[in-house]
Amino acid sequence: MTPARLFLTGARDTLPLILAAIPFGIVYGALAMNNGLSQWATLAISLFVFAGSAQFIAVTLVASAAAVPVILLTVFVVNLRHMLYAASLMPWMTGLPQRIRVLMAFWLTDETYAVVTNRITRDPELRGLPWYYCGSGLAMYGNWILCTWLGITLGQHIPDITRWGLDVAMVVAFIGIVVPALQSRAQWACALCAGACSLLTWDWPHQSGLLLTALVAITVGVVLERRDNSKANRPAYEAETQSLPQGDISK
Amino acid sequence: MNEWTLIAGMAALTFGPRYLPLALAGRARIPPLIEQALRFVPIAVLSAIITQTTLIHQGAVDFTLSNAHLLAAIAACLVAWFSRGLFLTVAIGLLTYGVARWII
Numbered sequence: 001m002t003p004a005r006l007f008l009t010g011a012r013d014t015l016p017l018i019l020a021a022i023p024f025g026i027v028y029g030a031l032a033m034n035n036g037l038s039q040w041a042t043l044a045i046s047l048f049v050f051a052g053s054a055q056f057i058a059v060t061l062v063a064s065a066a067a068v069p070v071i072l073l074t075v076f077v078v079n080l081r082h083m084l085y086a087a088s089l090m091p092w093m094t095g096l097p098q099r100i101r102v103l104m105a106f107w108l109t110d111e112t113y114a115v116v117t118n119r120i121t122r123d124p125e126l127r128g129l130p131w132y133y134c135g136s137g138l139a140m141y142g143n144w145i146l147c148t149w150l151g152i153t154l155g156q157h158i159p160d161i162t163r164w165g166l167d168v169a170m171v172v173a174f175i176g177i178v179v180p181a182l183q184s185r186a187q188w189a190c191a192l193c194a195g196a197c198s199l200l201t202w203d204w205p206h207q208s209g210l211l212l213t214a215l216v217a218i219t220v221g222v223v224l225e226r227r228d229n230s231k232a233n234r235p236a237y238e239a240e241t242q243s244l245p246q247g248d249i250s251k
Numbered sequence: 252m253n254e255w256t257l258i259a260g261m262a263a264l265t266f267g268p269r270y271l272p273l274a275l276a277g278r279a280r281i282p283p284l285i286e287q288a289l290r291f292v293p294i295a296v297l298s299a300i301i302t303q304t305t306l307i308h309q310g311a312v313d314f315t316l317s318n319a320h321l322l323a324a325i326a327a328c329l330v331a332w333f334s335r336g337l338f339l340t341v342a343i344g345l346l347t348y349g350v351a352r353w354i355i
Binding site for chain 1: 253254255256257258259260261262264265266267268269270271272273274275276277281283284285286287288289290291292293294295296297298299300301302303304305306307310312319320323324327328330331332335336337338340341343344345348352
């Protein structure tokens with residue numbers, strides 16, 4: 001596929017998630033204005049920060065008059081899951097210039113990550129991943145800014161919009177990504193364990209429960225996978241990425 | 252409060268964790284065990300986010316049929332499993348939510 005085609009395919013594959021993000025962006029814009037941020041600050045956060053859930057938590061804390069260091073610490077902790085995402089993308093970064101990596105990092109969201117990993121799983125030999133990734137990232141970014149602006153405008157007319165429960169759009173979109181990906185026993189166990197553990201830890205401060213949940217669920221997945229592999233006389237782990245060229249495509 | 256200090260700080264603290272692993276990629280080989288673990292990240296984190304957003308409402312676990320989020324999630328799971336189509340899953344999920352909110 002040509003780079004332009006890959007770029008468009010990335011954007012197209014992200015379309016369902018973009019639709020799901022529309023109400024999110026609108027509610028963010030409305031909520032931030034309700035909570036006393038200026039409209040330029042509300043828009044600037046979407047432009048320069050671009051992190052859905054961290055933005056929500058930040059504007060909620062602004063409303064409760066939290067100190068700036070407290071807000072920043074919370075934002076940092078909420079964003080730690082992106083560090084996990086980025087770490088899992090590391091094998092696909094070899095040979096890419098840093099300026100592309102900067103762009104990919106800035107556009108790393110739950111949605112783009114979900115779409116990109118979905119694609120990698122189906123097509124581990126994919127060339128030109130950055131094009132696909134950036135198509136998805138730019139589409140999410142443009143949509144997010146547009147919807148923030150819409151929310152700023154609408155929020156002034158429909159004050160109740162923040163209570164419509166529009167986060168359901170994101171839930172069903174994530175279900176559409178995760179459920180078809182559950183193939184092995186280890187993956188099922190990982191998902192169920194994450195669900196159960198997240199219910200036990202949801203009231204921990206600053207989403208620390210989410211991080212512990214991820215840790216526990218991942219451990220369960222890995223242990224089961226290694227055990228199943230050894231029962232089937234396979235190696236404990238076969239790195240799919242080893243079949244990929246490590247930065248020397250010319251060979 | 253200075254809004255712009257807040258925005259600059261948020262931007263830095265969001266970009267940092269996203270960029271650090273990408274910046275370092277290629278300088279060090281990731282140990283196979285860690286790589287195997289990282290493959291479970293999407294399933295683990297997204298499942299946790301799905302469960303919490305579906306079941307936690309107004310500061311409590313709501314596991315009843317009057318929880319419209321739960322009904323939408325169940326419908327979405329069924330559609331996702333049988334159709335494997337993302338668009339259809341989102342559409343049916345949202346439709347279920349709309350109908351449930353309207354009835355409840």
